[in-house]
Amino acid sequence: MLDKNELTYVATHFDFWDKLNPLEKNIFENNIVKVKYNKGFNLHSSDSECLGVLLIKSGGLRVYILSEDGREVTLYRLSPNDVCVLSASCILNNITFDVHIDAESDTEAYLLNIGAFSRLHSQNVYVENFAYKNTIERFSDVMWAFEQILFLSFDKRLAIFLLDELNKSDSDEITLTQDQIAKYIGSAREVVSRMLKAFQNQGILEQSRGSIRITDKNKLKHLI
Template sequence: MQWFRLDVLGQAPIRDTHKLLSGVAMIPEATNHDLLRRFEALGNLDLSLRTRLRDAAVPLHLERGQIAFDEGSPCSAFTLITEGCVNVVKTASSGREILLYRVEPGQTCVLTLNCLLESLTYPARGIAATECHGAALPREVFMDMLDIAPGLRQMVFQSLSARIVELMGLVEEVAFNRLDERLARLLVARLNSSPGGEIQITHQELADELGSVREIVSRILGSFADREFVALERGRVQIRDAEALKTISGTG
């Protein structure tokens, strides 16, 4: 399955890569504007390259929960998210998953970059965490632009560097920190985007992010609830004592 889905004038989703990238639909002007605004390197391209980007790119649309790319699938386009979020996860043979990183507006997927540059297949899976919009640029166009646009090359290198640091942090978390510390840290981090302290997330989703199993995460959440650090409801966690969670996580 490919990174993206294309909806054109009410047609059914087009899943074949060659059809998808055949230019059946140009990106709307609003999407082009969002690309140039979200991705500074694209906005700084000269007029001829910005025009080529607009003419070659095709619309991207993913529903929440849709697989954006699957492990072992080929990569034929450079994807640019302008709205929404894609979770990149690695799945073990046992079925357990761990969140490697998220791709949000203005960010690039390093696995996509690596697969494009080295002609490899995806080593992990991408899943739309929310409804996503953006654009997909065919590989040959992306590679040509990479050769002649220093700003685009710099964006690629910076993205690779930042993700390497992020993944090193993930390895350290998994290898050296207890699960209750990691869970507390994750809940505290989610507070910034959760009005009223209510986090919309299931126990399974928390387990997937932490690379654990639901039963263990539920048990730790239960202990937090017993101490009145959180209140648990179906599909949500209400934070009652953020300072206590910060202390557990080592950030307080």
């Protein structure tokens, strides 16, 4: 069972908490635990059992789909204080596609197991609304991901991705490999490599093993 401070933190991110009756709060408290996942660990896939709902405390998760030829298409990424509901997709009606969830880095989270969440979801409309609201919000990210793949040229997609990564950090360096970038934007490593080389030739960035340094952010913005 979580201590008082942990429970307070968790309650602020599950906004249905105040709508639970005493019995439901007891179910919640007795079925939520702290979990840790190492970088690269696969939490959820089409072959795994339904996990439950996750609240990320530190680290990050990547939610993606896998094509028949093994290509990964990132749907969205989750950061500290984000809630992951698709890890409990087995109880959400009309969610019929298989998603995979990996730890992007060493991650700590709070997991409300699927049994407890399913029970609360079925008997409390506020829990049900929370689940569907979160899912709808994330599907906005999914639509954005597919819009980029379908309608934007690859140089624009890569430029948008690099700028987003810059905005998450306080430096001009992005510590990602070409393989990682390819997975995040749904492309092949060879395509990423060629475009990064083109950006480098234009004086936009410099590459080193496992990292990219943006040398001209304005030029990068002009590509969008």
